[in-house]
Amino acid sequence: MKVAVIGCTHAGTAAIVNTAKLYPDAEITVYERNDNISFLSCGIALYVGGMVKNPEGLFYSSPQQLADLGVKTKMLHEVISVDTNGKTLQARNLQTGEQFSDTFDKLIVTTGSWPIVPKFEGIDLDNILLSKNYNHSNTIIEKAQNAQNIVVVGAGYIGVELVEAFQLNGKSVTLIDAESRVLSKYLDAEYTDKIERSMKEHGIKLALGEKVTKFEGQDGKVTRVITDHGQYEADLVIMCIGFRPNTELLKGQVDMLDNGAIIVDEYMRTSKPDVYAAGDSCAIIYNPTGKHSYIPLATNAVRMGTLIARNLLAPTVKYMGTQGTSGIKIFEDNIAATGLTETAAKDAGLDAEAVFITDSYRPEFMPTHEPVMLKVVYEKNTRRILGAQIMSKVDLTQSINTMSVCIQNGMKMEELAFVDFFFQPHYNKPWNFLNSAGLQALPKVPEMEGTLV
Structure with a gap:
């Protein structure tokens, strides 16, 4: 069996390693246009901020490790065309x-994604950078050394993490986003209000609800970012608007979403026989809605890549779909979310309600008992859990993994209320805060008719 792999990041590495182990007689050839593989891009902010000193830990494989498995890795090789019918490619x-x-x-096909870069006036000026791969991260670190005013465009996870890293390094930082809230895709206003307040307290300037219109410069270097509401001095600009799938190679050959994300089934098969895809180039089933969605996360990528190998010869193990579960630490706050926010649920046309609780995460008689903010979103008629968000100074983010399982299994709020969680005063209360959210949303009991005698 001759296997060709295009792209080698999260999904590609998982697919390659597992294919090599499961089918030792397979002839596997990998085409990678970069000079490195398997870079953990979600560690860029940690590297830029200096928390990660040695970037080698951000790579979880290498061409040599793949060669040891019998894989032929062609670095700095770009696939320029693919014929899925004839089963040939040009490189x-x-x-x-x-x-x-x-x-x-x-x-x-594990070609990943690439940052969205609108064609703003002045976008080609020096010191306007992207944040996606290892080379980007090194350039950001190098350029940031001599920059004082740094503007980050895009208030998603990467943008928020980068402004924190720059602030901790003593830079003057501005965060611009066209949305009115930071992290608006992941969190509702109860959380983003607190996050924005914290960022301002740390000296970060927020320019939310503002659209970039152009960049101005001097001597070929950026000096100012212009929006529809104002202008901001900038020695360095990082573009973090979002990502789009790298799928031009298969355009017109396999089914895709409107944004170009390849549609795969639960076995990672595309609409073309013997062509599989995984990772940021794909759309997968989003369990809260039951529809194919584009959710580029490393966790999705490694699961999908692993499943490709399992299903390469025949359908064997199904993918259970995703909830888009994610987490982030912003200064002292530990935050995580899964599934739909209340806003997103209503935008999706669902009749959604939510329970929001603030409680001490463990008994008040303990020496410390930090508050935890928990929100659980559910469908009103079916009572099916759609999403959850959590925030605390204490790291309680693993609770969102529990909520992810609840959503994946189609659980209802009343089931959440009575799930068996342990109690120990060091860790929680007799009613775990997840139970408490379920209890607040219990269905009404029938009213009695007449009067008891």
Whole structure:
């Protein structure tokens, strides 16, 4: 069996390693256009901020490790075309310019995603950078050394983490986003209000509800970011608007969403036989809605890549879908979320309600008993759990993994109320705060008719 793999980050590495182990006689060839593989891009802010001193820990594989498994890895090679019907591909050696063709029995597409970069006036000025791969992170660190006024465009996870890292390094930081709230895709206002307040207290300037219109510069370098509401001095700009899937190679050959994300089934199969896909290039089933959605997360990628190997010869293990579970630490606050926010649920046309509680995470007689904020979103008629968000100074983020399982299994609020959680005063209360959320949303009991005698 001849297997060709295009791209080698999270999903690609998982697919390659597992394919090599499961099918030792397979001939596996990997095409990677970068000079490194398997970079953990979600660690960029930690590296930029200096918390991670040695970037080697941000790589979880290497060409040599793949070679030890019998894999042929072609670094700095770009696949320029694919014929899924004829099972051939054309590739180019980026060092020599040589072009050649190859054949495959099975094709694994793990081409990932790339930052969205609108064609703003001045976008080509120096010191306007992206934040996606290892080379980007090194450039950011290098340029930030001589920059004082740094503007980050985009208030998603990467943007928020970067402004914190820059602030901790003593920089003057501005965060711009067209949305009116930070992290608006992941959290409702009860949480983002507190996060924004914390960021302002740490000296970060927020320019929310503002759209970038252009960049101005001097001597070829950016000096100012112009929005529809104001202007901001900038020695360095990091673009973190979002990502789009890298799927041009298969355009018109497999089914895709409107944004180009490849649609795969529960076995990671595309609409074309013997062509599989995983990771940020794909759309997968989002359990809260039951629809295919584009959710580029490393956790989704490694699961999908692993499943490709399991299902390469025949459907064997199904993917259970995703809740888009994620977490972030912003200064002293530990935050996590899964599934739909209340806002997103209503935007999706669901009749959603929510329970919001603030409670001490363990008994008040303990020396410390920090508060925890928990919100659980559920469908009104079915009472099915749709999403949850948590925030505390104490790290209680693992509770969101529990909520993810609840959503995945279609649990209802009354079931959450009576799930068996342990009690120990060091850790929680007799009613775990997850139970408490379920209790607050118990259905009404029938009213008695007449009067008891």
